[in-house]
Amino acid sequence: MLVRPCPICRKPVSWELNPCRPFCSERCKVMDLGAWATESYRLPEKPDEENGEGWTEPAEGDS
């Protein structure tokens, strides 16, 4: 049986029987998503403000 450590709590996880893999549980899965979201949304909104005038986003009319 394949066993991997949970990326969050390092507990060995039974890979095949675990719907939350690579996490050991739904809790660790949510924790990872929460950490990812918190860090990602902290990126500056306008990284290339001085160079950003050359392209225009189709604001909300894509669909």
Ligand SMILES: [Zn+2]
């Ligand atoms: Zn875990």
